[in-house]
Amino acid sequence: MRQIVLDTETTGLEPQQGHRIIEIGCVELENRRATGRHFHHYIQPDREIDEGALAVHGISNEFLADKPRFEEIADEFVEFVRGGELIIHNAPFDIGFLDAELARLNGRHPSMHALCSVTDSLVLARQMHPGQRNSLDALCKRYGVNNEHRELHGALLDARILADVYLVMTGGQTSLSLAGHDAEGDGEDSGEAEGIRRLSAERPRLRVIHAADEELARHAATLEAIAAANGGQCLWNEEEG
Structure with missing residues (x-):
């Protein structure tokens, strides 16, 4: 099961008004484990960034002046996400921008839904926590995911944070490490078994508390x-x- 946690930053809110993507960040999960592979690019949008958007992500036109345009990184991006399941918080926003960028390539690549499936983690969070705040920051607080280093939005940073939130939200503990056993399970005795205290056979009956x-x-x-x-x-x- 290959999943791609994705986030974008943009020049504004509406691709229909000509706003463009300026950053894409993706983190790869395989069988609910981070593989260490990621995709990340800043992108030259060929237009000014709205002041409201600049206040959110802090990415300036001057910073983007020497960055590649979307058409230059499109093939690499499509190859990275093709066939996977995209995990996106508020997916219609990012998919709308990505489809608008792909449409500018005159049929070179299909739409995002033709390339991969999409899961909206915001929709999932609203189903699990109706009537509550379900922004990424709110979910981090709810699930104990550390986002103290998130002063401004950033596509790769937010994708990594969302990956942590999604794994906890949909499955809880994602790995189990037992003291005294290494990752390969070679069965060698670590010596910690000597500290085990065995319970008496005459221990009192445990109390059962029903839900x-x-x-x-x-x-x-x-x-x-x-x-x-x-x-x-x-x-x-x-x-x-």
């Missing part, structure tokens, strides 16, 4: 959101055979 109706309802709602984000399938909703 309240409200907790069960929230659990069911979460499973429905997971199923909705995965084509109607959720392992925990399947009946035991």
